[in-house]
Amino acid sequence: MKLLLLVVALGLAGASPIKDDRVCQPHSRPWQVYLHGEGSCSGVLINDWWIVTSFQCGLRSNNAIASLGEHDVTVEEGTEQHIRVANVINHSPYRSPHHSLSMVRLASPAHFTKYVQPIPLPSRCPRPGETCYVSGWGSTIPNQHEPPQQLKCITVPVLDDQTCLRMSPDYVAWSPGMVCAGHANTDNCLSDSGSVMVCGGMLQGVDWFANGCMNPAYPTVYTKLCEYNDWIGNVMSKYRPTVLPPMTT
Known part of the structure; x- marks a missing residue:
């Protein structure tokens, strides 16, 4: 009987999904952005209009969506903002062995909530051992x-x-x-x-x-x-979004 119970217990344990301890606490990274279109990758929100990502992402602006406030990208959690991408600017003139960085401008600004927040750009470089x-x-x-x-x-x-x-x-x-x-x-x-x-x-x-x-x-x-702080600042200045004033009657 004890052997039978042990077999049943092991069978149930094997049938249960293994908890991945590397899954983030949901919405603990409110600056993380899920970029998707023909493929998918991550980006990071630095203000209400701009996202930084890697050239490796290979994002194209004509069919790309930025999903903010995401945790599980396979379900709608009610925290998301899905915003069309307006521009993708790769580090000029193109990726070389020395640069891999892209800037993504949203077609409309992000609305900051507890699930959607920007992260500061670095004021110093990372330190060995940090x-x-x-x-x-x-x-x-x-x-x-x-x-x-x-x-x-x-x-x-x-x-x-x-x-x-x-x-x-x-x-x-x-x-x-x-x-x-x-x-x-x-x-x-x-x-x-x-x-x-x-x-x-x-x-x-x-x-x-x-x-x-x-x-x-x-x-x-x-x-x-x-x-890349200077390059990021220059891109944001050059591609500053045009915000029309509200119409008056």
Whole structure:
């Protein structure tokens, strides 16, 4: 009888979904944006009109939607704002081995709620040894595809440039616009183009090369956002949305 009960218990345990402890607390990242059209990726809201993402996202403005206030992208939770994308501006003139960054302008401004909030741009660069937090939709297991569903969160240590250069694959041409985080025996994989790295409450990176998702011994490389504040500011000034005054009668 005891053996029968044990078999039943194990069978029920196997039938139950395994809890993923890397799923974020719902709506704990109100600046995270789900960008989707022909494909999907993450972005990060920096004000009511603008989103930062990676060039890896490959977003096209003619059919793209930005969904704000998301957690589980497979259901409508009543917290979302779905806004059409007006412009996608890639780092000029195009992606090179030294840049991977895109700006996304919304067709209409986001409405800030407790589920939708911007995050500050960096006032300093990330420091080696600093603990940062990465979030995105996708798998946290190397070499495993997972369709986007619930937002995932991992914790990563920032590495110094020399360690990044030594540990990265040969095809990564290191540049000052890069920062890497995570290494063997730590979380270092989140397979979402544009996954967002936050350090000290500031936006510090978006996914560039998810090396840790191919080999868990490698760190993952992010665009070093502190090096791009001027470019981001220039793009927002150049592509400033035109807001018409209200009509009077």
